Amino acid sequence: MLDSLSAWLALNIGEQASSWFDYFTNGKHLAWYASVRFTLLAAVFGALLAVVFGVLGAAARRAGFAPLRWLGLGYTTMVRGIPDVLVFLFFPLAFEQTVEWFMSRRLCSAEELATAVNWPPCSAAQWYLSTTEYLIMACVSLGIVYGAFAANVVHGAMNSVPKGQLEAARAYGFSSRQIFWNFQVRQMWVYALPGLSNVWMLLLKATSFLSLLQIADIVQWADRLGAPNYSSRVGLVHPDWRWKYYFVLFLFYILLAILSERVFAWLQRRASRGLALHGEH
Amino acid sequence: MKKLLLGLALSTLVGSGAAIAADVRIGTEGAYAPWNFLDDNGDLAGYEIELGNEMCKRAGVSCEFVVNEWDSIIPNLIAGNYDIIMAGMSVTDERKETINFSAEYYPPDPSKYVGAKGLEVDFDNLKGLKIGAQGATIQAAYVESNLADGNTILTYETPDQSVADLMAGNIDLLLADNSFLAPVVDGSSGAISFVGPDVSIGGGVAMGMRKEDTDLAAKMNAALESMKADGTVDKLIMEFFEAGPFFEN
Amino acid sequence: MDWLLDNALVQDIIELARPSLFNIYFALASIPIGFPLAVLLAVMKNSSNGIISRVARIYIYAFRGSPLFIQFFMFYSIMLAFNLSHWKPMGIAHIVMHPLFIGPMVLILNTSAYAAEIFYGALRTLPKGEVEAAMAFGMNRRQIFRTVTWPNMIRLAWPAYTNEVVFLFHATALVYFTLPVINGQKDIMNKAGELFERDYNIFLHFGVAGLYFLVISMFIFFVSGRIYKRLMRHIGTDPTTRLKLAPNYMR
Numbered sequence: 001m002l003d004s005l006s007a008w009l010a011l012n013i014g015e016q017a018s019s020w021f022d023y024f025t026n027g028k029h030l031a032w033y034a035s036v037r038f039t040l041l042a043a044v045f046g047a048l049l050a051v052v053f054g055v056l057g058a059a060a061r062r063a064g065f066a067p068l069r070w071l072g073l074g075y076t077t078m079v080r081g082i083p084d085v086l087v088f089l090f091f092p093l094a095f096e097q098t099v100e101w102f103m104s105r106r107l108c109s110a111e112e113l114a115t116a117v118n119w120p121p122c123s124a125a126q127w128y129l130s131t132t133e134y135l136i137m138a139c140v141s142l143g144i145v146y147g148a149f150a151a152n153v154v155h156g157a158m159n160s161v162p163k164g165q166l167e168a169a170r171a172y173g174f175s176s177r178q179i180f181w182n183f184q185v186r187q188m189w190v191y192a193l194p195g196l197s198n199v200w201m202l203l204l205k206a207t208s209f210l211s212l213l214q215i216a217d218i219v220q221w222a223d224r225l226g227a228p229n230y231s232s233r234v235g236l237v238h239p240d241w242r243w244k245y246y247f248v249l250f251l252f253y254i255l256l257a258i259l260s261e262r263v264f265a266w267l268q269r270r271a272s273r274g275l276a277l278h279g280e281h
Numbered sequence: 282m283k284k285l286l287l288g289l290a291l292s293t294l295v296g297s298g299a300a301i302a303a304d305v306r307i308g309t310e311g312a313y314a315p316w317n318f319l320d321d322n323g324d325l326a327g328y329e330i331e332l333g334n335e336m337c338k339r340a341g342v343s344c345e346f347v348v349n350e351w352d353s354i355i356p357n358l359i360a361g362n363y364d365i366i367m368a369g370m371s372v373t374d375e376r377k378e379t380i381n382f383s384a385e386y387y388p389p390d391p392s393k394y395v396g397a398k399g400l401e402v403d404f405d406n407l408k409g410l411k412i413g414a415q416g417a418t419i420q421a422a423y424v425e426s427n428l429a430d431g432n433t434i435l436t437y438e439t440p441d442q443s444v445a446d447l448m449a450g451n452i453d454l455l456l457a458d459n460s461f462l463a464p465v466v467d468g469s470s471g472a473i474s475f476v477g478p479d480v481s482i483g484g485g486v487a488m489g490m491r492k493e494d495t496d497l498a499a500k501m502n503a504a505l506e507s508m509k510a511d512g513t514v515d516k517l518i519m520e521f522f523e524a525g526p527f528f529e530n
Numbered sequence: 531m532d533w534l535l536d537n538a539l540v541q542d543i544i545e546l547a548r549p550s551l552f553n554i555y556f557a558l559a560s561i562p563i564g565f566p567l568a569v570l571l572a573v574m575k576n577s578s579n580g581i582i583s584r585v586a587r588i589y590i591y592a593f594r595g596s597p598l599f600i601q602f603f604m605f606y607s608i609m610l611a612f613n614l615s616h617w618k619p620m621g622i623a624h625i626v627m628h629p630l631f632i633g634p635m636v637l638i639l640n641t642s643a644y645a646a647e648i649f650y651g652a653l654r655t656l657p658k659g660e661v662e663a664a665m666a667f668g669m670n671r672r673q674i675f676r677t678v679t680w681p682n683m684i685r686l687a688w689p690a691y692t693n694e695v696v697f698l699f700h701a702t703a704l705v706y707f708t709l710p711v712i713n714g715q716k717d718i719m720n721k722a723g724e725l726f727e728r729d730y731n732i733f734l735h736f737g738v739a740g741l742y743f744l745v746i747s748m749f750i751f752f753v754s755g756r757i758y759k760r761l762m763r764h765i766g767t768d769p770t771t772r773l774k775l776a777p778n779y780m781r
Contacts, residue, residue: 080696080747081740081743081744081745081747081748082700082740082743082744082747083700083701083703083704083719083743084700085703085704085707085719086703086719086736086739086740086743087740089736090732090736090740093726093732093736094732094733094736097730097732118730119729119730201595205596205597205598205599206597207597208597208599208600209599212707219599219600219603223603226607240607240610240611242603242607243604243607243608243610243611246600246603246604246607247604249596249600249604250592250596250600250601250604251596253595253596253597253600254591254592254595254596256595257591257594257595257596258595
């Protein structure tokens with residue numbers, strides 16, 4: 001199909017249009033376009049996990065059991081002091097090492113364990129990670145980092161649920177656990193939505209880190225495509241075009257931000273139907 | 282070993298998620314034309330890819346190429362991410378301490394300097410220049426130990442970056458393999474040219490393997506020797522580099 | 531004393547001390563220009579002139595809507611593209627192509643957008659009565675800005691701006707992911723990565739790196755809290771207006 005389109009362009013518009021079309025639809029470029037899937041998958045699943053961690057973190061913060069409360073507070077305060085990129089890299093590497101540590105106890109000889117200078121101690125304990133595993137870990141990483149933000153939002157939103165509703169539930173004889181999960185958590189979403197939309201925007205931007213976990217994402221392909229090439233054997237000869245490709249990514253992310261804003265505005269309108277919100281418009 | 286990706290260089294497994302079905306995995310950089318590079322289709326191509334595939338065929342093993350950034354290409358071989366390195370890697374004594382080398386599949390070739398056209402510097406006394414090389418290469422080792430005094434040395438994660446910075450005038454001189462630079466100089470339409478003397482460092486180019494993999498080394502060496510004997514290697518050198526050095530068997 | 535120096539944790543804290551100065555430098559170098567630029571952008575966005583307001587709006591949206599990571603890559607290669615045609619003839623190539631220049635440059639562009647949004651929010655919530663009172667006194671626009679708008683804006687925006695400064699400090703972790711390292715000038719992340727590659731102890735090295743960021747962030751909150759107290763002193767010590775360490779504000 002691409003070929004016939006190219007031929008049509010050559011015939012009707014000119015050879016130049018056709019050759020540019022061929023350039024932008026060559027395998028390398030198609031791989032670049034296709035790598036958007038990693039970005040979107042990481043954003044969507046990272047966000048889902050962030051909401052889960054957010055609710056759990058917020059629940060921990062109001063738990064009756066003090067150590068759990070501290071844990072919740074420690075988790076949500078973490079985002080204040082540590083850069084997202086550090087946590088993003090730390091979790092997958094630490095998880096991988098932990099798995100390899102357990103594998104090495106089982107698979108490596110005592111001698112190898114004692115004398116090894118490299119990690120893992122023996123090659124049998126090497127956990128080889130492909131893009132899929134790294135992508136899953138990237139989602140979890142994003143979930144952990146932005147879950148802390150979401151926990152904060154959720155915590156605040158739970159406080160915004162009208163006390164009258166909760167008191168009414170109590171009067172009907174619901175247990176405090178039921179009240180928490182069935183009323184407070186269920187009712188808080190509409191109050192949490194503006195904050196969660198903010199978290200989503202942050203998470204979306206953090207998907208640009210995927211290449212740091214050896215995932216061939218849009219950033220990595222942009223770097224490859226933009227790199228100067230002086231050999232016709234490799235492909236189109238061109239000088240350093242990296243900034244042009246990065247500019248496309250710059251615009252791509254802005255476009256995603258605009259789209260997300262629209263979707264959240266629509267969600268907010270839907271969610272607030274029939275609700276009298278005080279000061280939330 | 283797990284390598285952190287710090288810096289512009291990024292690595293990947295080509296054909297992501299490919300099952301580890303092949304007998305032998307070959308690690309390459311995928312950014313070093315005409316040795317190994319990603320072609321227009323995003324597939325690996327180049328001298329080493331053709332050579333490696335033919336060698337595997339003669340050795341009777343199925344092979345798969347894996348892209349790995351240059352910086353961590355030796356540690357990841359040792360860690361078992363792949364079994365062979367074919368990435369334009371010169372044989373050096375230092376590398377021999379950690380890995381094993383096969384017979385050479387590219388004869389020793391001098392390194393060369395390139396600079397902006399018309400650059401005139403005194404090569405007997407290089408001072409006050411910004412000199413670039415790709416990190417963890419024989420050229421980087423050479424400039425760091427011989428030219429660091431009085432000059433600024435910049436090392437790059439990928440060959441492309443070093444060329445980009447040279448073209449943009451961010452470095453005055455770039456030291457690299459002749460075989461890599463020749464097409465760049467040709468394609469630059471006169472913007473850069475070879476300058477100064479040739480620098481002979483390092484041996485020829487060979488496959489890197491783990492020290493314990495002696496069976497694999499023997500098998501691949503035998504295949505390589507047969508390709509040298511019937512002139513296949515020289516033919517491939519001619520095809521990809523358009524010039525010698527040849528083995529001339 | 532020796533046992534202390536042999537301790538791996540102490541060793542890491544010492545090793546990362548010098549790199550942390552680079553992160554501090556990047557943040558400190560960005561604030562003196564980023565702050566006034568942000569105020570200017572906020573005033574522009576709040577302007578009644580449609581074109582001025584739109585320019586500021588687009589700038590703020592673009593830099594808040596795209597990842598800093600990409601902005602770093604993009605501006606480095608844009609700077610590189612101008613090297614031969616502009617920086618070299620002007621004789622400033624060795625300065626402007628240096629990461630110690632490009633790092634703060636991109637951070638300034640980025641943080642000014644985020645901070646501008648904060649100041650703009652503050653401008654929108656200024657007490658109308660005070661401005662009207664100032665007008666009734668016959669003050670001109672400049673006087674009103676100096677005596678009413680400016681102090682109120684700073685006071686309203688201070689907690690959120692503090693938060694932005696902390697985020698800016700965290701953003702410095704990205705500089706050497708994207709820019710070349712010259713003469714072994716490494717920041718916390720870079721150094722921690724290097725230490726990690728030596729012995730693969732991620733828990734120790736990244737833990738200490740995180741500790742550095744945590745401690746310096748807390749220090750920023752502490753200093754900012756003291757300044758906030760001064761800003762608010764005429765209002766009296768109202769416990770509810772204390773700068774909270776809980777993450778209330780979002781970047």
